[in-house]
Amino acid sequence: MKNKTKRVFWGFFSLDYKAIEAYLEEMAEKGWMLEKVGRMTAKFRAIEPKKLKFYVDVFKGGGPLAPENTKExxxxxxxxxxSGWNFITSRDYLQFFYAEEDEDPVPIQTDEALEQKNVETTLWRGEVRTFLCPIKEIFMSENKEQEVINRRNxxxxxxxxxIxxxxxxxxxWKLYQNKTMRYNxxxxxxxxxxxxxxxxxxxxxxESGLVSRVEFNQIPPRVEYSLTDNCLQLVPALExxxxxxxxxMIRENLDL
Structure with missing residues (x-):
């Protein structure tokens, strides 16, 4: 049973990511786990029928022309x-994850409206980027050189x-106000x-030397963040x- 696989027609568009999650849950209950997603078909492998949680996220660093396993x-x-999500596979911008039913993974996105906006923006930009890629290549070398010059000068x-x-x-700013803070x-x-x-x-x-991360060797684990001396030099400007x-905000009658 473990080696049994099948391919099914994949009729979803990228913006159907929520429908994809529901579909994958149904397939898992029927004993099929997603393995790979292609352009027209998806590959599933046989598993013991069970309830699983699925999450489909949009990764801005992905795309039709991007390698699947970049460092980013x-x-x-x-x-x-x-955060508790197990990676399955990816296709273009979409990243597929799952978690066991009894697990409580941390939501990757917490604001549904913002999530929808990010998804639509990323996918739209991706389509435009793919279309304009041949044109972009013509100017890429010149633009990169100019970017280096700008950063140096x-x-x-x-x-x-x-920053x-x-x-x-x-x-x-929050770390400056509170001196030391934990992640949560x-x-x-x-x-x-x-x-x-x-x-x-x-x-x-x-990595930029602005925040210090201190991990305490105790149970449960405790990590605290604070500003470095170099970052404290920014405080007058931040104030x-x-x-x-x-x-x-006062002039525009905005809530404080």
């Missing part, structure tokens, strides 16, 4: 694995490469951030940004 993709899947671009993005500065404390204080984005942002800040934003 492996890091992303590792984060999902740590513009201090602001260099700095924003390190830019939606979540890095808010993370730094940061998650609760940063409304809207996903587990994957928080983990990625913390890793990036740690100015905070005051500027606070004044604008």
């Amino acid at each position: 993709a492996e890091e992303y899947r590792s984060l999902c694995q740590e 513009c201090v602001m671009i260099y700095a924003m490469d390190i 830019g993005g939606k979540w890095r500065l808010p993370i730094i 404390e940061l998650k609760r204080n940063l409304v809207g951030i996903t587990n994957i984005m928080l983990t990625r942002s913390l890793q990036s800040l740690e 100015s940004i905070y005051n500027w934003g606070h004044e604008r």
